[in-house]
Amino acid sequence: MINLKKLPLKKEHIDKLAEYGLQNIPSEACSCMRFSSGEEVLREGSPISWLSIVVDGRAKVCRTAPNGKSLILCYYISYGMIGDVELMTRQEIAASSVIAITYFECIVINYQNCLTELKTNIFFLNKLGTELAEKLYKSAESFTSSALYTGEQRLCTYILQTSHRGHFSDILTDVSCSVGLSYRHMFRLLGQLCEDGVLEKRESGYYILNRKELIRRSHTAADSPDIVK
Template sequence: MKRLPLRKEHAARLAEYGLQNIPLNACCCLRFSAGEEVLHEGQPISWLSIVVDGNAKVCRTAPNGKSLILCYNISRGLIGEVELMARQFNATCSVKAVTDFECIAVSYQNCLAELKTNLVFLNKLGTELAEKLTTSSDNFTSTALCTGEQRLCAYILQNSHRGLFRDTLTDVSCSVGMSYR
């Protein structure tokens, strides 16, 4: 992970979330290389992340040690919003960079009052949480009602980039709820 100063496009992204008035010294740009862990489930979390560029996968680990990929953040979205709204101090999921990944880290400690009272930000956050809930509901419906073959085909289509599928097969099997074999 590399910490970098904010650039002009970062200020524009903060403005999209109504956060143009937060002190810029309370934020930084974080860059992760492909394969690097952005957050680790159960570890302390001290910032909200606004995704700027790149792909990351969000995973949750079951008590039996198996992981499930919940979603992919692709050049947009928030990371840490569930923890912010639930007043959690530890990450509820793991986030791993799939490609080079860049985000704006907004310190909870320095910006919590603004994050909890800024109506533009809260509306944007609510919209994103609703979208994630809808996606989660769709995924559950698919898992419960579609065959393994149908889930696998849909997963490959959804996660192909320019007609090319490059995901790790063990991740694919976890995501579609099937054996690797």
């Protein structure tokens, strides 16, 4: 974990732990962590000995290829766990990087003081299993998207998933890798979306002007036509 900013837990944090059946774990094993946009929450290849529960904010999860390019695996939007895959596969090294893209807050649980609780708490293990299954489903969905949908559909879906309050400002080289498009083709599609009044280019990124049309052009609409009605 990078740039540690430990804070004591508040009532809302205890309530969040209770959602996972972990309200009774030792207080010394937990702390609240806060990150600003752009800060690393976790670095791929670094040691990991903790589990984190997202409280608020959004962070991108990515993996780096040998050529240095980053592939965005998924986004957390105010829910979910970080480090669950490593916990269940007994990996001591982080399999991917986690980077805050908005203000990001999470509860960190150190394995050292409560590993037995994490491995024997049935309520928690059921919750963990459900979230791992959801990640597997999203992974399969991502593969299907790459195989079956057009570049415009993939890009529009990506913008919908990663925008914050109508603002899309991700690193475009990362975006092109994540949606399986060349940078040039992706940039042409962004230009067309701006020309059509769906997006507006500003210094800080792109703003969604016509969300309904963006949804219509995404593969979300292809899967569920009624969503834009």
